Amino acid sequence: MPAKKKQSGEAAVREIRRLPLCSHSSAQDPEPRKTNFLLRYLVTLLVAFLLLFLFDKAPLDELVLTLTRTILVAFPASFAATAVDFMK
Numbered sequence: 842m843p844a845k846k847k848q849s850g851e852a853a854v855r856e857i858r859r860l861p862l863c864s865h866s867s868a869q870d871p872e873p874r875k876t877n878f879l880l881r882y883l884v885t886l887l888v889a890f891l892l893l894f895l896f897d898k899a900p901l902d903e904l905v906l907t908l909t910r911t912i913l914v915a916f917p918a919s920f921a922a923t924a925v926d927f928m929k
Contacts, residue, residue: 877926882919889915 890911893899899907 878919878923881922882915885915885919885922886911889918 890899890907893907893910893914894901899910901907
């Protein structure tokens with residue numbers, strides 16, 4: 842077995858940057874960002890609902906009000922996370 846050549850620090854960083862960040866980054870999945878966006882929005886909705894519920898601002902007897910408040914809180918947070926992700 843031939844010995845591996847030791848890489849310089851810059852070459853190692855370039856090699857790491859070329860690697861995909863996750864399995865969705867491969868060419869096999871043509872729409873990974875759409876899937877990631879939907880998953881992020883769902884998680885953000887759940888967290889927003891949980892926080893509103895803990896602060897007693899999400900009454901379970903008024904579902905329309907609860908859903909409206911949850912969406913109003915979750916959408917800006919999800920949009921900001923997605924925008925930052927696209928800037929990378």
